Amino acid sequence: MNILHISSSPRGRASESHRLSRKIVDLLLARHPAATVVDRMVGDGSLSHVDADYAISQHSTEDVSxxxxxxTSAELIRELEGADIVVIGTPMHNFTAPSGLKAWIDHVVRVRWTFNVGHHGKVPLLRDRPVFVAVSSGGKFSEDGTRQPDFLTPYLKAVFAIIGLRDLTFLSVQGTAFGPEALAASRDQADRILQEHFRHLSP
Ligand SMILES: Cc1cc2nc3c(=O)[nH]c(=O)nc-3n(C[C@H](O)[C@H](O)[C@H](O)COP(=O)(O)O)c2cc1C
Incomplete structure (x- = not known):
């Protein structure tokens, strides 16, 4: 059992999304003590944007380089292919994915490697597997009366479907900007939902 843990906040291990995603990893490890975990930090700017040759390859009939x-893409795709479960920690940035996670997505959603283009559109090449997404946001985005749109959840669902990942579970700590009490309540709520979720998971 291999777990790939992608952590995409610029705040790294101190971040709220990392904290929540690490909790998910720990719950998975409690169920699968022999599992290996690959930690991939992508929020610190160390992962570059895709380069010109890569961009050309995406609309060519073969890779130009x-x-x-x-x-880098080949390495990240190998990591993803080798994972039985993927856990992603991500903040919401400007209603959507932070740039570090977007850069990782640009590296792994790759024509001929993780999807093909057929007569009827894109054809996924990866086998499906569980993907847990731990989101942290300053405001709220999934409750009645929220004052901001959520492009993060639908975006991740759509882009991962291209490569074959459809078994997505979203968990979140929302309202981190509303003060310590609100944060504590939001963390508690996320913990409760998480424990409940794992209680109902098949072994
Ligand atoms: C560049 C940037 C953009 C942000 N945009 C949003 C946003 O659109 N909606 C929101 O609720 N919070 C937004 N926030 C706040 C973060 O989502 C919030 O602080 C979150 O808890 C950070 O999680 P982290 O500790 O995992 O990095 C933004 C923060 C940054 C740095």
């Missing part, structure tokens, strides 16, 4: 971003 195996170096630069293509090599």
């Amino acid at each position: 195996q170096e630069g971003t293509a090599a």
Whole structure:
């Protein structure tokens, strides 16, 4: 059993989304003590944007280079293919994914590698597997009366479906900007939902 843990906040291990995603990893480890965990931090700017050769390859009939971003992409895709479960920690940035996570997505959603283009559109090439997404947001985005749109959840659902990942579970700590009491309540709520979710998971 391999767990791939993607953490995409610029605040790294101190971040709220990392904290929640790490909790999910720990719950998975409690169920699968022999599992290995690959930690991939993508929020600190260390993952570059895709380069020109990679961009050209995305609309060509073959890869124009195996170096630069293509090599990084190959490594990240290998990690993803080797994972039985994926856990992603992500803040909401400007209603959607932070740039570090977007850069990772640009590297792994790759034509001929993780999807093909057929007569009827894109055809996924990866086998499905559980993907847990732990979201942290300053405001609220999923309750009645929320004052902001949520492009993060539908975006991740749509983009992961392209490569074959459809078994997505979203958990969140929302309202981190509303003060310590609200944060504590939001954390408690996320913990309760998480425990409940794992109680009902098949072994
Ligand atoms: C560049 C940037 C954009 C943000 N945009 C939003 C937003 O659109 N909606 C929101 O609720 N919070 C927004 N926030 C606040 C973060 O989502 C919030 O602080 C979150 O708890 C950070 O999670 P982290 O500790 O995992 O990084 C933004 C923060 C940053 C730095």
